[in-house]
Amino acid sequence: MSSAVEAPAAVLIPGKRIAARLSAQVAAEAQAFLHAHGHPPALAVVLAGDDPASGIYVRRKVAECGKAGIRSIGHRLPATVAEADLLALIDDLNRDPAIHGILVQLPLPPHIDASRVLDAIDPRKDVDGFHPVNVGRLSTGTDGLVPCTPLGCMMLLDTVIDDFRGRHAVVIGKSNIVGKPIAMLLLERECTVTVTHIATQGLREIVRGADIVVAAAGAPLLVRGDWIRPGAVVIDVGITRVVDPGSGDRTRIVGDCASAEMAHAAAVTPVPGGVGPMTIACLLANTLRAARAQTRRTAS
Template identity: 65%
Template sequence: MVEILRGDLIAQRIEGEVRDRIVQLQQQHDCHPALAVVLVGEDPASAIYVGRKKRAAARVGIRSIEHRLPADTAESDLMALIAALNADPAVHGILVQLPLPQQISSDRVLGAISPDKDVDGFHPVNVGRLSTGTGGLVPCTPLGCMILLDQVFDDLKGMKAVVIGKSNIVGKPVALLLLERECTVTVTHIHTRGLPDIARTADIIVVAAGVPGLVRGDWVKPGAVVIDVGINRVVDADGAKRVVGDACADEMDHARVITPVPGGVGPMTIACLLSNTVRAAEMALGLVDAAASD
């Protein structure tokens, strides 16, 4: 019988650890970690995500500063706001919610955030640090995936990992983190040939393709671990709406472990965002070296 690895329960533990770190920062350094969240436009999904992040920040004691800008905001105005947040010593983390309106370049905006305040881990400097194993702030979802894997394995050396999806947000960074742990990693994408056969060789499958039910039961060898990053909203034939992952969980009885959707990777992403914000505050105080790994 497959084990369901509940990320929401592990996220609660991480939140407790973050809360303890914040108390220590307040008592010993008179520092109150603060996260600035920038939302441009009225995208409903983005508003929901921002709301979840704000509530999570409040639970652990992170001060949340929200900047809501209209959809027609000029890129220059957003860049000016980011420059002001970069210069504000009371702001430790900056998060610009994606996607941005068409008139604004996401690459330019993310590149303008100070690497030491880039709690999403998307700045080219942090990407470079990740690729060379020299610390920095790590993207939240890949970091959450690795923490989940650490609940299953004591050591990842020599394991075969297949990553399905090559996005800059999940696929590429999680592959780098797996390589850092001495896994043998295959990264696959929409043009990969023979994907089911490649997946069947894996001890670990991390799927982040955004395709409901892509990974079928016969793609997974007995005893494999499946980390399902997909969050897809589907409508059943009877009109009922539900959220499903990229893996067919009901076909995975022969797997060792699978993460559920919802309740798996999603809560870990937010917990790692909180942890990154506190790490940024610790870096600002000189308590943690930006070039050091956790």
């Protein structure tokens, strides 16, 4: 009697393990930096307001800094802080040679112009990679600090793809934080890149032609299994807490992709435990990189 041969399941890209490896490397290099210069890399973290999710993110980032040997300096400001006062703090941090990186946690209170605040950060200390100077460097393929989440996505892709040239990548979402930067990074690898957004027509058909799918729309379970061609690689950036149907008030965390339907893909990232850990690990790496660059500049 013949038995059916099961199709191989998609590789689950272990973001948590890859992030831990990167963080350990940063820790070793931060220790070497401390021995060479007498002080550790230092990151200033600015949190304005009392948004619960922002508070959780900041605590997680500060904890990871401590594990990696990076000094973190917190600045907790009330939700009523004046924009001028926040800008004055940024100016002080820009001028402080002991501070190598500046992170302003988003979102900011609604009366504050976030673009104005982010633009005020010294590009050399912009470890989030959001300053127009760093965005320009990314778009031209020149040296600059790269946004953490797109950088982490590329590192995950590197674990399963040897050659990007000529592959069709579809990016779902055009945000300045993820969609646009990851599109530019993929272009640098000589992918053919399609960026889609809320007004895109025929999204399913576009995604079905992709070798690489990066879903960063913030729309839970938007991308279904029949959108994904066999052998494609799927990077799920989305993370949303939803109510589990039929479970009362119990919730679960899901991504932008229905990954349970994607056994036919070559590789997928889990949610949680995929892109999220890489974002924080890349923040640590960017802080170390910024510290080295500023130290070289001071010495020269």
